[in-house]
Amino acid sequence: MSYRKYIGILMAATSFVGSAAADPLLNANSASAEELAGVSVLSESIASAITAGRPFATIGDLNMLLSKSMSGAETELLYRELFIPINLNAASREDILLIPGVGRRMAHEFEEYRPYSSMEQFRREIGKYVDEEEVARLEMYVAID
Numbered sequence: 001m002s003y004r005k006y007i008g009i010l011m012a013a014t015s016f017v018g019s020a021a022a023d024p025l026l027n028a029n030s031a032s033a034e035e036l037a038g039v040s041v042l043s044e045s046i047a048s049a050i051t052a053g054r055p056f057a058t059i060g061d062l063n064m065l066l067s068k069s070m071s072g073a074e075t076e077l078l079y080r081e082l083f084i085p086i087n088l089n090a091a092s093r094e095d096i097l098l099i100p101g102v103g104r105r106m107a108h109e110f111e112e113y114r115p116y117s118s119m120e121q122f123r124r125e126i127g128k129y130v131d132e133e134e135v136a137r138l139e140m141y142v143a144i145d
Contacts, residue, residue: 028056059098
């Protein structure tokens, strides 16, 4: 791994630790080339592969592409900046687990309250397990279709 890429990964990690992401997540299906170029852990070749592979039906599809050239740690950092929102009512457990910081227990909680009728329901139910700031962070990764 190059020094520049390593520094980019460290900067992305330290900007995220301890607080909700300050900037909204970029959607991998709609982010412009300029926006992708600004993502700290993306090389030019991976950004081009994302653009060429669009649209991705799920975050799992994007993850399959990325896993060919990025480690799990790198994709976890990437998903703090770039993601494809998951449908709360249809997402697989594997897709839910791709949300940074979501483990098996929290993935179970996401699934337990299905079907979700509104984002307010999501906030209320997930808010039983995490604080408001974390609910707001998680909300950036989900949608109700």
